[in-house]
Amino acid sequence: xxxxxxxxxITDGIPVFGTWNTLGxxxxxxxxxxxxxxxxxxxxxxxxxxxxxxxxxxxxCERYSCSPIVRVPGKFDWMIQQVxxxxxxxxxxxxxxxxxxxxxxxxxVKFKPQGHRGFTPHTKAGGFTNINTETxxxxxxxxxxxxxxxxxxxxxxxLDSILEVEGLDIVYFGAYDLSLELNxxxxxxxxxxxxxxxxxxxxxxxxxxxxxGFVPQSVEKVISIMDLGIRFITYNVDxxxxxxxxxxxxxxxxxxxx
Numbered sequence: 001x002x003x004x005x006x007x008x009x010i011t012d013g014i015p016v017f018g019t020w021n022t023l024g025x026x027x028x029x030x031x032x033x034x035x036x037x038x039x040x041x042x043x044x045x046x047x048x049x050x051x052x053x054x055x056x057x058x059x060x061c062e063r064y065s066c067s068p069i070v071r072v073p074g075k076f077d078w079m080i081q082q083v084x085x086x087x088x089x090x091x092x093x094x095x096x097x098x099x100x101x102x103x104x105x106x107x108x109v110k111f112k113p114q115g116h117r118g119f120t121p122h123t124k125a126g127g128f129t130n131i132n133t134e135t136x137x138x139x140x141x142x143x144x145x146x147x148x149x150x151x152x153x154x155x156x157x158x159l160d161s162i163l164e165v166e167g168l169d170i171v172y173f174g175a176y177d178l179s180l181e182l183n184x185x186x187x188x189x190x191x192x193x194x195x196x197x198x199x200x201x202x203x204x205x206x207x208x209x210x211x212x213g214f215v216p217q218s219v220e221k222v223i224s225i226m227d228l229g230i231r232f233i234t235y236n237v238d239x240x241x242x243x244x245x246x247x248x249x250x251x252x253x254x255x256x257x258x
């Protein structure tokens with residue numbers, strides 16, 4: 001990896017726009033990247049993906065200067081190793097609750113001395129050759145994006161210590177899971193949840209990290225979360241984009257008579 005398109009923009013304070021990729025098709029990924037997204041999250045927690053095909057999604061993104069990021073379903077070091085070796089620009093981990101969870105995750109992502117990621121240069125990420133062996137580990141440590149998802153009240157209560165972890169770039173607030181915690185499943189823009197996440201976003205910004213959260217499905221909702229200070233914006237989900245575009249048009253025209 002010579003360049004991490006989305007990390008460069010985040011470092012410069014530029015809002016970045018992406019989506020959740022759940023449909024297991026590199027062509028779907030490529031269409032979304034071609035449309036101009038800054039990043040696409042390949043969702044191994046809820047999507048239908050094969051670990052051996054990650055490089056195809058990486059290629060589909062990089063062709064259009066879009067950063068491929070993988071959400072792994074848990075802190076499985078072997079999986080983190082695989083997606084990074086196949087060229088992912090970053091990894092996002094759900095379900096963390098403590099600063100130790102985050103430190104363990106960062107160490108799985110980073111090579112020594114920051115972590116314990118297994119090292120071989122003979123990968124897609126390493127350029128398939130050992131001619132850059134001396135520089136590759138540190139370059140990878142510097143370029144790889146590390147994100148975690150806050151999706152429980154326990155994690156929110158531990159946010160201050162989580163934000164102290166070195167090497168963490170993005171803190172994403174999982175509105176759907178947090179709505180379950182408040183016994184209001186799916187009410188992701190409810191007043192109580194907005195207040196809860198807004199407080200977390202402010203802490204994240206003060207800690208010098210980038211905040212993400214929600215899954216806005218309209219221009220108005222995107223603007224509203226940007227007004228909260230969120231700069232890592234996940235617009236909608238690929239399956240919902242496809243579904244609603246067809247469903248809404250058909251609903252409007254099927255009742256029309258000549």
